[in-house]
Amino acid sequence: MEINIVLVNPQIPQNTGNIARTCSVTGAALHLVKPMGFDVTDKHLKRSGLDYWHALDISYYDGLSDFFSRVAGNFYFFSTKAAKAYTDVKYPNNSYIFFGREDKGLPEELIFENFDRCVRIPMRQHMRSLNLSNAAAIAVYEILRQHGFPMNSQ
DSSP, X not given: OOEEXXXXXXXOHHHXXXXXXXXXXXXXXXXXXXXXXXXXXXXXXXXXXXXXXXXXXXXXXXXXXXXXXXXXXXXXXXXXXXXXEGGGSOOOSSEEEEEOBTTTBSOHHHHHHTGGGEEEOOOOTTOOOOOHHHHHHHHHHHHHHHTTOGGGGO
């Protein structure tokens, strides 16, 4: 089962570190799209990821155009602006789940161009959003649940 988390312009190293840890324990790959609000050697990033970095499949891209020129798969975009819930989708193998920067989300044009592949995590009205690392974990575990938690057999 291949799951890919794509972080577009992440700004907070602790969130990226927590997501890296989630990727390590679930077998998901992490894709970081620049620019980022920190350096990958940031001590907060490493501390959040603890000693899981050796088990992390991580790739870096110079921007979204670089990412889309190098990667093909099934793309899903998490946004508070989406109409359908993340549980309304059946995620196939080799899914890429996209998350935007903590303060702005995904770029508007990306959401507009891919609205049929946008999903949201339901929340109470008038609340801005979940923490990025929590949202990524919810999404990864939904995909794993749909496929019977295949990492249990590893």
